[in-house]
Amino acid sequence: MVEKIWANSGDSHFLEPDDLWRDSLPPRLAELVPRAEKDPDGEWETVHIDGMSFRRKLPTSAQQEFIDASNRAPGAGNVDLRMKDLDQEGIWSELVFPSLGMWSSSFRTPEVLREALRVSNDWAYETIDKAQPRLISTAQVSTLDIDDAVHELERAAEMGFKAVFLPVTPHPLQVDYNRKEWEPFWTVAEQAGIVLAFHIGTDPIDLSAGASAGVVFRGPGGAVLNYTETTFGGQRAVTKMVASGALDRHPDLKVLVSEGGATWVPFIADRIEEGYRQHHMAVRPKLNRTPREIIYSQVYASFQHDKSAVAAATYMGYNNVMWGSDYPHMEGTYGHTQKTLHELFDDVDPKVKQRITVGAFRELFPHVPALPTA
Amino acid sequence: MSDNVMYDSPTEFLHDVASANGECVAQSVIPDDEGVYTVACSCEKWETTAASREEGLNLARRHTGSIA
Numbered sequence: 001m002v003e004k005i006w007a008n009s010g011d012s013h014f015l016e017p018d019d020l021w022r023d024s025l026p027p028r029l030a031e032l033v034p035r036a037e038k039d040p041d042g043e044w045e046t047v048h049i050d051g052m053s054f055r056r057k058l059p060t061s062a063q064q065e066f067i068d069a070s071n072r073a074p075g076a077g078n079v080d081l082r083m084k085d086l087d088q089e090g091i092w093s094e095l096v097f098p099s100l101g102m103w104s105s106s107f108r109t110p111e112v113l114r115e116a117l118r119v120s121n122d123w124a125y126e127t128i129d130k131a132q133p134r135l136i137s138t139a140q141v142s143t144l145d146i147d148d149a150v151h152e153l154e155r156a157a158e159m160g161f162k163a164v165f166l167p168v169t170p171h172p173l174q175v176d177y178n179r180k181e182w183e184p185f186w187t188v189a190e191q192a193g194i195v196l197a198f199h200i201g202t203d204p205i206d207l208s209a210g211a212s213a214g215v216v217f218r219g220p221g222g223a224v225l226n227y228t229e230t231t232f233g234g235q236r237a238v239t240k241m242v243a244s245g246a247l248d249r250h251p252d253l254k255v256l257v258s259e260g261g262a263t264w265v266p267f268i269a270d271r272i273e274e275g276y277r278q279h280h281m282a283v284r285p286k287l288n289r290t291p292r293e294i295i296y297s298q299v300y301a302s303f304q305h306d307k308s309a310v311a312a313a314t315y316m317g318y319n320n321v322m323w324g325s326d327y328p329h330m331e332g333t334y335g336h337t338q339k340t341l342h343e344l345f346d347d348v349d350p351k352v353k354q355r356i357t358v359g360a361f362r363e364l365f366p367h368v369p370a371l372p373t374a
Numbered sequence: 375m376s377d378n379v380m381y382d383s384p385t386e387f388l389h390d391v392a393s394a395n396g397e398c399v400a401q402s403v404i405p406d407d408e409g410v411y412t413v414a415c416s417c418e419k420w421e422t423t424a425a426s427r428e429e430g431l432n433l434a435r436r437h438t439g440s441i442a
Contacts (some may be wrong), residue, residue: 043442044433047387053403053427055434056391149389216392224388 010302011324073328168233403430
């Protein structure tokens with residue numbers, strides 16, 4: 001019989017109730033949160049967000065197949081069913097990202113976003129974290145207003161959150177992560193021991209600029225070009241955090257980039273070191289540690305299928321490689337997790353396997369229950 | 375499970391539009407600072423203005439032939 005491999009996951013998602021925001025906010029704010037309604041002809045759907053509307057043709061059969069595949073895991077939106085899925089798959093503890101919160105960058109009214117994310121945090125902590133200690137949900141903050149973000153992070157820390165979800169670029173109306181305005185946020189996160197959890201594919205799309213906003217490829221290769229493009233945002237976020245000195249000034253601050261693979265980390269460390277060395281006369285601020293020291297000690301990266309991610313730990317000296325399932329999304333391992341884990345780790349040094357499947361995660365979240373012994 | 379569009383990310387929403395290669399698969403109705411709504415289509419050949427969001431959506435429905 002094939003041995004069951006248990007692994008922690010640095011990348012999972014939860015589907016909140018459709019009406020979470022509308023049912024929990026006062027009517028004047030509930031009117032502005034995203035909601036979708038179908039046209040009477042059944043062929044079109046309109047999404048209303050904060051005074052704007054976007055109408056789209058309903059999915060083709062191929063797109064519907066993708067949506068169905070993404071939602072096929074029974075526990076996608078139910079904790080009890082989820083634990084059965086995780087036990088079956090061999091996933092022990094997982095970091096859980098939101099779904100509705102991915103639309104944060106489309107809000108325009110600071111109060112609406114602030115209050116909606118407050119509702120999400122209260123709901124997630126009660127429904128997910130309190131119900132099941134193996135699940136660690138990410139707090140959410142408004143990147144539209146940094147003061148709001150700081151205050152909500154302080155509240156989330158008091159509640160008991162251990163990580164905060166950040167899009168790879170802040171709200172389009174806010175300054176970028178390399179700017180000093182974000183310093184209070186980094187300070188609170190470091191002092192509270194809250195992990196900054198960036199998830200790829202969360203580049204803000206300014207829908208108010210119309211359907212052509214954002215980096216979007218059309219024509220031959222478009223699907224792969226668009227998917228691959230989503231991975232770069234995490235790399236840019238880390239580069240900003242290092243080059244601006246944010247991670248150097250906050251050596252206890254930990255960053256996780258989920259779903260973006262791991263081999264890019266040694267690569268980006270090379271590139272930043274090259275820039276830091278070769279352009280040293282223009283470099284501001286000066287760092288107290290080398291970029292590689294900062295990245296290798298403070299940045300973690302999760303992957304699901306990439307064999308080269310294991311090689312980053314084995315051959316490139318990057319020890320913060322972390323496996324992630326991406327449950328329940330169709331890019332993830334649901335339904336074939338054990339096959340994936342065996343293919344990745346059967347021929348790997350047991351210490352490396354332990355580090356990637358268990359150790360790196362426990363380093364960020366030491367409070368999670370220990371893995372089953374058998 | 376839900377097929378609610380909100381479980382797509384905005385990025386996926388735009389990628390769906392992009393993959394349709396300039397067809398009339400999505401329209402936006404967006405207010406400016408003066409309260410006038412700009413209405414545009416993913417075909418990139420049609421754009422107009424409306425006095426209200428509902429009027430903008432009706433213009434979009436007319437553009438795609440959904441209403442007469």
